């Protein structure tokens with residue numbers, strides 16, 4: 001029989017584990033273990049840490065599956081732990097550091113106030129995240145790195161699982177550094193794209209497209225998706241954009257996209273689509289983060305997306321499952 005107290009302790013200990021994982025990322029434990037297992041004393045010396053305390057951290061991280069004990073007081077990286085290496089192909093180190101960042105973490109501390117008032121404590125005290133980050137280049141770089149890396153498996157899934165054969169031109173609305181577009185362009189050599197983003201994000205996007213050798217196939221355009229987006233493309237991609245906003249703002253964004261998409265065109269959303277029942281889903285936990293940081297930002301169920309799209313003059317025509325709990329929602333103008 002399950003102990004009725006277990007869900008409570010499980011939730012509490014996940015926050016302790018998150019702090020331990022942040023410390024592991026800050027100390028670059030995964031980088032130090034990249035070439036193979038190390039004795040605790042050596043690892044502590046490389047991390048500039050107190051060996052007995054680091055040993056306790058390792059014991060917990062081994063229980064979570066990020067490191068493994070490979071001999072007495074000797075630790076190695078697991079496949080999951082290797083994702084915390086800063087040079088991993090889609091490193092989650094920046095995701096760990098951003099989500100536990102001391103500037104951003106108070107958003108969750110203000111959650112009770114947010115739930116009481118319906119207004120994000122963080123937005124009321126610090127402003128909208130994207131405005132706030134424009135004055136904090138280090139946090140902006142960390143966020144963009146996190147967005148890029150966490151989306152690599154999703155981007156590969158979009159390129160592999162969706163049929164782009166009829167799409168010659170694509171606008172990636174709020175596309176970040178353009179990692180999803182890059183994956184699509186690589187898989188579809190005849191396609192051209194436009195990355196539409198805030199001015200502050202474009203320099204990093206430009207560098208990224210140049211490094212991928214795709215700069216000649218993607219135009220970078222700055223602007224505000226509440227005002228207008230480039231018109232006439234075959235497809236409009238909005239990756240994790242709609243979930244940042246409440247229904248009214250999401251409708252304003254979808255409205256500018258609807259005004260730009262031609263009759264034959266399509267709109268593609270990459271989002272978590274929540275189950276309507278009580279089953280656990282990563283998106284339900286992410287929704288708490290959305291509420292605390294973005295206030296009105298929210299994860300939505302399939303029926304909520306259907307209604308939202310309908311109000312914007314779009315009909316949902318398909319949902320494709322993507323890696324990491326995400327989905328690709330296809331909609332067409334009606």
Ligand SMILES: C[S@@+](CC[C@H](N)C(=O)[O-])C[C@H]1O[C@@H](n2cnc3c(N)ncnc32)[C@H](O)[C@@H]1O
Nearest residue numbers: 130147151174175176197198223224225239240
């Ligand atoms: C959650 S990120 C998603 C990035 C990328 N699409 C992905 O899937 O990883 C949302 C993006 O929307 C952009 N954004 C926010 N407000 C915007 C606006 N008013 N106009 C254009 N882009 C905006 C941000 O700069 C950010 O890169």
